[in-house]
Amino acid sequence: MPEKKIIAVVGATGAQGGGLVRAILEDRSGPFVARALTRDVSSDKARALKSQGVEVVAADVNDSASLARAFAGAHGAFCVTAYWEVFSPEKEIAQARAMAEAAKRAGVKHVIWSTLEDTRRWMPLSDDRMPTLMEKYKVPHFDGKGEADRIFTEVGAPTTLLLTSFYWDNLIHFGMGPKPGADGTLEFTLPMDDAKLPGIAADDIGRCALGIFKRGGELIGKTVGIAGEHLSGAEMAAALTRALGRPVRHNAVPPEVYRSFGFPGADDLGNMFQFNRDFAKEFCAARDPEVARSLNPALETFATWLERNASRIPLG
Ligand SMILES: NC(=O)c1ccc[n+]([C@@H]2O[C@H](COP(=O)([O-])OP(=O)(O)OC[C@H]3O[C@@H](n4cnc5c(N)ncnc54)[C@H](OP(=O)(O)O)[C@@H]3O)[C@@H](O)[C@H]2O)c1
Numbered sequence: 001m002p003e004k005k006i007i008a009v010v011g012a013t014g015a016q017g018g019g020l021v022r023a024i025l026e027d028r029s030g031p032f033v034a035r036a037l038t039r040d041v042s043s044d045k046a047r048a049l050k051s052q053g054v055e056v057v058a059a060d061v062n063d064s065a066s067l068a069r070a071f072a073g074a075h076g077a078f079c080v081t082a083y084w085e086v087f088s089p090e091k092e093i094a095q096a097r098a099m100a101e102a103a104k105r106a107g108v109k110h111v112i113w114s115t116l117e118d119t120r121r122w123m124p125l126s127d128d129r130m131p132t133l134m135e136k137y138k139v140p141h142f143d144g145k146g147e148a149d150r151i152f153t154e155v156g157a158p159t160t161l162l163l164t165s166f167y168w169d170n171l172i173h174f175g176m177g178p179k180p181g182a183d184g185t186l187e188f189t190l191p192m193d194d195a196k197l198p199g200i201a202a203d204d205i206g207r208c209a210l211g212i213f214k215r216g217g218e219l220i221g222k223t224v225g226i227a228g229e230h231l232s233g234a235e236m237a238a239a240l241t242r243a244l245g246r247p248v249r250h251n252a253v254p255p256e257v258y259r260s261f262g263f264p265g266a267d268d269l270g271n272m273f274q275f276n277r278d279f280a281k282e283f284c285a286a287r288d289p290e291v292a293r294s295l296n297p298a299l300e301t302f303a304t305w306l307e308r309n310a311s312r313i314p315l316g
Pocket residue numbers: 010011012013014015016017018037038039040043059060061062080081082083084085141164165166167168170174
C-alpha cells in the first residue's frame with residue numbers, strides 16, 4: 001500500500017480543523033493521514049487526538065519557526081485563524097501570511113485557506129448603510145480573511161480558497177439559540193428580514209475540505225463556497241419549532257438593534273448579518289449546497305443537524 005500523505009491541520013482542536021481530522025480518521029482507506037497542530041500538546045483535546053492515533057505537534061500561527069516544523073514533509077495544509085481570540089484583522093492577516101509563507105517554503109502541494117469575503121468590495125467604507133468599525137473595516141472578522149486571500153497567491157502557495165458559512169453549531173456554543181420573549185414564547189433572533197442565510201454543520205466544513213484535498217490539484221487556484229442549506233430566519237424558526245416540539249418565532253430585529261446588543265463583537269456580527277441580507281443573492285450564490293454535497297455526500301441539512309443536536313441547544 002502506498003504511504004499515506006500528511007495533511008497538516010491548523011485548528012485541529014477546534015470546529016473546522018477538528019472536523020477535518022475526524023473526516024480523515026473516518027476515511028480509513030483514504031490517501032491521507034492528519035497531523036494536528038495545537039499550541040498546547042498537553043490539553044485534553046490534544047490528548048484525545050493522540051489517543052486516536054493522530055500525530056499531534058506544537059505550533060503557533062504567530063510563530064513562523066513552529067509552522068516550518070509543523071508543515072515539513074506535509075502534502076497538504078489546512079489553514080484557519082481564530083478571529084474571536086484576537087479580535088484583530090491585522091493579527092489575522094499576519095497569521096495568514098505566516099501560514100502561507102511556511103507552506104510555500106515547506107513545499108506543501110495543496111493549501112486550503114478557510115476564508116470569508118472582504119465585504120468592502122461590495123460595501124466600501126464610504127457607504128453609510130452600516131458603520132465602519134476599527135477605522136477601516138465593515139465586517140472585521142470577514143474583511144481580514146478576505147484581504148489575506150491575495151497573500152496566498154503572492155507567496156506562490158498552491159491554494160484553494162474555501163468560503164465557509166454560518167455554523168448552525170452557533171446555536172449551541174455561541175449563544176445564538178432561541179430565547180424566551182416577553183410573553184415566554186421562544187424567539188430566534190436573526191436580523192435579516194426574510195433574506196436567506198447560508199448555514200452549515202461545522203463538521204461538514206472539514207468533510208468538504210477533505211473532499212477538496214481528494215480532488216488532487218483540480219481545485220488549486222479556485223474559490224470553493226460551501227453551505228448545507230440556505231434558510232431564512234422564519235424557515236429556521238419553523239425547523240426549530242418542529243425539532244423542539246414547541247413554538248419558536250422569528251425575531252427579525254433590524255441590524256442596528258443587533259449591533260447595540262452589547263456583547264463583544266455584536267457590532268461586527270450586526271454588520272455581518274446586514275451584509276448577508278443586503279447582498280443575499282451574491283452571498284448565497286457563492287455557497288452552493290450542491291457543490292458542498294459533491295465534495296461531501298454526507299452533507300447535513302438544518303433538519304438533519306437538528307435531529308442530532310436540538311437537545312443540546314440552550315434555551316435560557
Ligand atoms: N462560528 C461561525 O459561524 C463561523 C463561520 C465561518 C467562519 N468562522 C471562522 O472560524 C474561525 C475559527 O475556527 P473554528 O471555529 O474552527 O475554531 P474554534 O473552534 O474556535 O477553535 C480555535 C482553534 O484555533 C486554534 N488556535 C487559536 N489560536 C492559535 C494560534 N495562535 N496558533 C495555533 N492555533 C491556534 C486552537 O487550537 P489550540 O487552542 O489547541 O492551540 C483551536 O483549534 C474564526 O476565524 C471565525 O471567524 C466561524
